[in-house]
Amino acid sequence: MVKKDIIVKENERKSRNDNKKWVIVGAVITVLMASALKYDRRASSSITTLFFKDQNSSCHCPKVSQKYTGIIEDCCCDFETVDSINGEVLHPLLKELVTTPFFRYFKVKLGCRCPFWPEDGMCRLRDCSVCECPENEFPEPFKKNFHPALLSTDFMCQEGKSQGSVDRTVDNGAFRGWVETDNPWTNDDETDNDDMTYVNLQINPERYTGYSGPSARRIWDAVYTENCPKYPAGEIFQEKKVLYKLISGLHSSISVHIGAEYLLHEFTNQWGENPELINDRVLRYPDRVQNLYFTFLFVLRSVMKAANYLEHAEYNTGNNEADLKSHSLVKQLVHNSKLQAACPLPFDEAKLWQGQSGPQLKQTIQMQFKNIRFLSQTYLYLRSMYYSTAKRYAIFKSSSNMSTFIMSTYCSALMDCVGCEKCRLWGKLQILGLGTALKILFSVDDKNYPSEPLQLHRNEVIALLNLLNRLSESVKLVHEKADMIENIVHIVEPASTKTSAWQSINQL
Numbered sequence: 001m002v003k004k005d006i007i008v009k010e011n012e013r014k015s016r017n018d019n020k021k022w023v024i025v026g027a028v029i030t031v032l033m034a035s036a037l038k039y040d041r042r043a044s045s046s047i048t049t050l051f052f053k054d055q056n057s058s059c060h061c062p063k064v065s066q067k068y069t070g071i072i073e074d075c076c077c078d079f080e081t082v083d084s085i086n087g088e089v090l091h092p093l094l095k096e097l098v099t100t101p102f103f104r105y106f107k108v109k110l111g112c113r114c115p116f117w118p119e120d121g122m123c124r125l126r127d128c129s130v131c132e133c134p135e136n137e138f139p140e141p142f143k144k145n146f147h148p149a150l151l152s153t154d155f156m157c158q159e160g161k162s163q164g165s166v167d168r169t170v171d172n173g174a175f176r177g178w179v180e181t182d183n184p185w186t187n188d189d190e191t192d193n194d195d196m197t198y199v200n201l202q203i204n205p206e207r208y209t210g211y212s213g214p215s216a217r218r219i220w221d222a223v224y225t226e227n228c229p230k231y232p233a234g235e236i237f238q239e240k241k242v243l244y245k246l247i248s249g250l251h252s253s254i255s256v257h258i259g260a261e262y263l264l265h266e267f268t269n270q271w272g273e274n275p276e277l278i279n280d281r282v283l284r285y286p287d288r289v290q291n292l293y294f295t296f297l298f299v300l301r302s303v304m305k306a307a308n309y310l311e312h313a314e315y316n317t318g319n320n321e322a323d324l325k326s327h328s329l330v331k332q333l334v335h336n337s338k339l340q341a342a343c344p345l346p347f348d349e350a351k352l353w354q355g356q357s358g359p360q361l362k363q364t365i366q367m368q369f370k371n372i373r374f375l376s377q378t379y380l381y382l383r384s385m386y387y388s389t390a391k392r393y394a395i396f397k398s399s400s401n402m403s404t405f406i407m408s409t410y411c412s413a414l415m416d417c418v419g420c421e422k423c424r425l426w427g428k429l430q431i432l433g434l435g436t437a438l439k440i441l442f443s444v445d446d447k448n449y450p451s452e453p454l455q456l457h458r459n460e461v462i463a464l465l466n467l468l469n470r471l472s473e474s475v476k477l478v479h480e481k482a483d484m485i486e487n488i489v490h491i492v493e494p495a496s497t498k499t500s501a502w503q504s505i506n507q508l
Ligand SMILES: Cc1cc2nc3c(=O)[nH]c(=O)nc-3n(C[C@H](O)[C@H](O)[C@H](O)COP(=O)(O)OP(=O)(O)OC[C@H]3O[C@@H](n4cnc5c(N)ncnc54)[C@H](O)[C@@H]3O)c2cc1C
Pocket: 206, 207, 208, 209, 210, 211, 212, 213, 216, 217, 219, 220, 247, 248, 249, 251, 252, 253, 254, 255, 258, 281, 288, 415, 418, 422, 423, 424, 426, 427, 500, 501, 502, 503, 506
């Protein structure tokens, strides 16, 4: 063997040894993390939090999840495109937008009475309660029930658009001011009164609150079982499936936010990520991840459809500079060329309500989602007759068709039963956001009823864009960290051996 070959061989051997060393070091670190995770979940969360932070701050790109690829079920976009456009365009814009004064103050009725069960605040943390805004903090124009004058340009007709294809954009040449009209998809009992309060969303983040147990379970159980039934295999109505997927996607997002900002050590008030929770509640179930992406695209589509309305809306809080910023960010969002090129139609709402039973089905589903006052009245009547809560609930569950019908009309009313103020705040905001998306996509028919253009409440716009931001954050976290979380958690315990308490209950 010539000398040169010997040197090459020697270098290869050294490099193999070096590699082995790194493999061993890696394995030791993994084992240490795994044992820490096994014996102290909270401590391990801190370790993984540090681990995640290091990954992000290093010069290497964070490891990207390749697990979710291809077209997102029932949508017109694939995972890869959504991840890239979200990371590049949507997330940065939305993150900034929701900090502006217009979008950070949300009007909400927090002290509502649950029409189904007595209040049983199961919250055990101070983090559960909401800091309401002092009177002098929220924007002056928000206090007035103002109706600004109409802009001069009126609703434009659609003549001359390309040959016969249906243009489904909501084209409101004029912004008609913030109005008080009923949203057929949500509770319309949110008009101004003394019970309403303004909340600064920035200081009330959606995160772990400690709200759990029977109270929380009962809400989700009611949402899925009573109002938005899980679709059985072979379900014929695509529309019902859409409603289920929206709720499930929202649920996934809430779980991701709980896991992303978790109270690791109550005593030291240390917050961080809880990867095990994110894995157990969302990542282990590919359909829940699909539903999260679906909900994101659905809401995104509604924002894109309402582009012209949102562009011409008034973002007035009395702070000129900040309001110009809100307006500019909204415009950048709704007319973003990268977004339009990458994912021009995130969800195709025109495919729904097509069959003969379409209109009736639409009404039924609308009723499932919204809250009608009728229930409260009927419920109060029943309550005056029956004192036992259990009996009252049993009546609703088992008696006449009427009761079943009434019971099934409630998705948003259930938010009044959430026994934790902060969860109720975000629950109400996000259900209102979903209701607004549904309203934009399904309640406005520019082609057949051009005289009834889209009209939104200020609060609906605030809810819609905050919801989109929440979903965008969840999608980003799942995309960037799913593989890492799954690897870490699987080292400790194979997913297949785990069965959550709730899964067991549901399987009974
Ligand atoms: C409206 C609302 C808002 C909330 N907001 C917060 C909050 O901000 N902070 C906080 O700490 N807690 C919040 N909670 C409580 C939280 O959502 C959980 O209920 C709680 O942490 C207990 O979790 P769990 O493990 O019992 O499962 P849950 O999340 O309560 O889930 C219950 C069951 O629903 C099913 N399920 C779960 N996820 C999905 C999904 N994506 N799709 C379909 N089915 C699913 C499963 O069968 C699961 O076992 C909120 C609850 C509600 C109802």
